[in-house]
Amino acid sequence: MFALASPSAEPARAPASTLNAAFVAGAVIPVGATPLGITLTPDGTRAYVANRGSNTVSVIDTATDTVTATIATGTGPTDVAISPDGTRAYVTVSDAGLVSVFDLASNALVTDIPVGSGPTMAAVTPDGTRVYVTQQATDTVSVIDTATNAVTGTITVGPGPTGVVITPDGSRAYVASFSNSVSAIDTATNTVIATIIAGDVPILLAVSSDGARVYVTNAGSSSVSVIDTATNAVTDTIGVSAQPRFSALSPDGSHLYVANSEPDTVSVIDTATRTVVENIGAGDGPTGIAVFPDGTRAYVSNANAGTVGVMGTTVIPDQGSKAGGTTVTLTGHHLANASAVHFGAAQAAITANTATSVTTTAPAGSGAVPVTVTTPGGTGPLGSFYYAPVPALTGISPDTGPVSGSDQAIVLTGRNLAGAIDVYFGTTRAVIQRVSDTQVTVRAARAPAPGGVAVTVITSGGSADGLTYTYVDQSTVTGVTPSAGPTTGGTGVTITGTGLSHTERVTFHGVPAPFAVISDTTVTATSPPSATEGTFDVTVTTPGGTPAGAFTYVSGPVI
Numbered sequence: 001m002f003a004l005a006s007p008s009a010e011p012a013r014a015p016a017s018t019l020n021a022a023f024v025a026g027a028v029i030p031v032g033a034t035p036l037g038i039t040l041t042p043d044g045t046r047a048y049v050a051n052r053g054s055n056t057v058s059v060i061d062t063a064t065d066t067v068t069a070t071i072a073t074g075t076g077p078t079d080v081a082i083s084p085d086g087t088r089a090y091v092t093v094s095d096a097g098l099v100s101v102f103d104l105a106s107n108a109l110v111t112d113i114p115v116g117s118g119p120t121m122a123a124v125t126p127d128g129t130r131v132y133v134t135q136q137a138t139d140t141v142s143v144i145d146t147a148t149n150a151v152t153g154t155i156t157v158g159p160g161p162t163g164v165v166i167t168p169d170g171s172r173a174y175v176a177s178f179s180n181s182v183s184a185i186d187t188a189t190n191t192v193i194a195t196i197i198a199g200d201v202p203i204l205l206a207v208s209s210d211g212a213r214v215y216v217t218n219a220g221s222s223s224v225s226v227i228d229t230a231t232n233a234v235t236d237t238i239g240v241s242a243q244p245r246f247s248a249l250s251p252d253g254s255h256l257y258v259a260n261s262e263p264d265t266v267s268v269i270d271t272a273t274r275t276v277v278e279n280i281g282a283g284d285g286p287t288g289i290a291v292f293p294d295g296t297r298a299y300v301s302n303a304n305a306g307t308v309g310v311m312g313t314t315v316i317p318d319q320g321s322k323a324g325g326t327t328v329t330l331t332g333h334h335l336a337n338a339s340a341v342h343f344g345a346a347q348a349a350i351t352a353n354t355a356t357s358v359t360t361t362a363p364a365g366s367g368a369v370p371v372t373v374t375t376p377g378g379t380g381p382l383g384s385f386y387y388a389p390v391p392a393l394t395g396i397s398p399d400t401g402p403v404s405g406s407d408q409a410i411v412l413t414g415r416n417l418a419g420a421i422d423v424y425f426g427t428t429r430a431v432i433q434r435v436s437d438t439q440v441t442v443r444a445a446r447a448p449a450p451g452g453v454a455v456t457v458i459t460s461g462g463s464a465d466g467l468t469y470t471y472v473d474q475s476t477v478t479g480v481t482p483s484a485g486p487t488t489g490g491t492g493v494t495i496t497g498t499g500l501s502h503t504e505r506v507t508f509h510g511v512p513a514p515f516a517v518i519s520d521t522t523v524t525a526t527s528p529p530s531a532t533e534g535t536f537d538v539t540v541t542t543p544g545g546t547p548a549g550a551f552t553y554v555s556g557p558v559i
Helices: none
Strands: 028-030 035-040 046-051 056-061 066-072 077-082 088-093 098-103 108-114 119-124 130-135 140-145 150-156 161-166 172-177 181-186 191-197 202-207 213-218 223-228 233-239 244-249 255-260 265-270 275-281 286-291 297-302 307-312 319-321 327-331 340-343 346-353 357-361 367-375 378-388 392-397 400-402 410-415 422-425 428-435 439-443 451-459 462-472 476-481 484-486 492-498 505-508 515-519 522-526 534-541 548-554
Touching: 028 066, 035 077, 035 286, 035 297, 035 307, 046 077, 046 088, 046 286, 056 077, 088 119, 088 130, 098 119, 108 150, 130 161, 130 172, 140 161, 150 191, 161 213, 172 202, 172 213, 181 202, 191 233, 202 244, 213 244, 223 244, 233 275, 255 286, 255 297, 265 286, 275 428, 327 367, 327 378, 392 451, 392 462, 410 451, 410 462, 476 534, 476 548, 492 534, 492 548, 505 522
Parallel strands: 077 119, 119 161, 161 202, 244 286, 319 378, 400 462, 484 548
Antiparallel strands: 028 307, 035 046, 046 056, 056 066, 077 088, 088 098, 098 108, 119 130, 130 140, 140 150, 161 172, 172 181, 181 191, 202 213, 213 223, 223 233, 244 255, 255 265, 265 275, 286 297, 297 307, 327 357, 340 346, 340 367, 346 357, 367 378, 392 410, 410 439, 422 428, 422 451, 428 439, 451 462, 476 492, 492 522, 505 534, 515 522, 534 548
16 A cells, blocks of 8 residues: 655754744644544634554644544544534544544544445545545545445546545545546546546645645655646646645645655645745654644644644745745735734835735845734734845765666755755756755756756755756666686776766676776776676666676686
């Protein structure tokens, strides 16, 4: 079964005033082991968290941000879907093959519904009459009638279905299968009406409040696909950081929050420009995310830490350049007819205003400053804003790699790198794996051609460059001359091929050999001793691969 959470080492973290600014005022709530899906009740008074590792569901009181109840489930709960009236919870219990139904007034079990092998995610129709449940093991979606608590239909979709959402009008269900497809289901007939090719390993989805767009997180390509539901076609792809999991939209649809489990961040996407405007540091292994109904905070389940973090979303983004100019959305209550916004002592320009939000342009400034809004009712604080310093790069290791891209970790060193938003090798976007104030670890994607390219890191404070990364062609070995020698070693060998100028290592049957690079097509080496006769690989390790030839060891004459 595809794992929604992937264990990872805890990275070095920047000061809270930079990388974790949005979490400073929020709580960290201990829950069960391996918390995955998290869902809020329609009124936002409670959050329900599926703890796969402890076979429980934690109930969080959002007024106090404390766990007030722990509900025992079967083995492997992964998600909680809540009915529109807030009276029932439907918990997918993956390892037990069940959907467990709980009464939310008492948190008591109503019934267990057998659905078959591997139920993963669930979504309730807007009228509350049906629940759609993905089942990875059988490549199907089960349809449950909530009146009878029985399965009334089964729909075949792509291999490995995981995420499921239902449009606000209830007419469509969208299912992400990690075979790179998203299935659009007509809920009137329970038939697949379109198969949409998304990114690499699409797993989870979010749908806009008007039903016009579905956002798909692609774990394999570290991206979010945007689907136009009118045409059932992907209209855009937005790069995020490594291993994106759940996503959630702000109530006004202006921002999409994406939990990235590898670098322990939440990417904030401006849905109008379809760009990442901020990466906010989270706990260890952020996986599930749910935005509070008034848009002022979000709840993030940290799968590796066994916690839920409360992320403030009143100032988005909450970081920007010292030069000013960052577009910032302020979210709160009673904000109509705002007459002034201040970042510290500096006044900001207001560009849009409603009763629940103010859009403004940050003035120039430095350090961390309070953000206040003045309305006819008075002046009040909405949060803080951090003026991030300009980043700088000082080193890169390794500085070469294959044109085809690589999973090898590439470490960029420098300063003021916390909260890195994007990294580019030339025009090719690299995937962020880890971030601290002095290091960004990335994975290089495929490049259009070999050669040296500029490395650029973009943060809230600006961009840094000055380093070069060299893409090389795939290496080959076409000959080893001579092709045989004594087991005592010492034979001078010429290795010919292509892409050998960056050779890092030569081995004979796994034993390192001294070598010298003569040209891009020639490397010389000296065979090491061998304990046995036979023909073995001569392997050349380069950034463009590890091609191999052959060398035969023979014993010398004896009396």
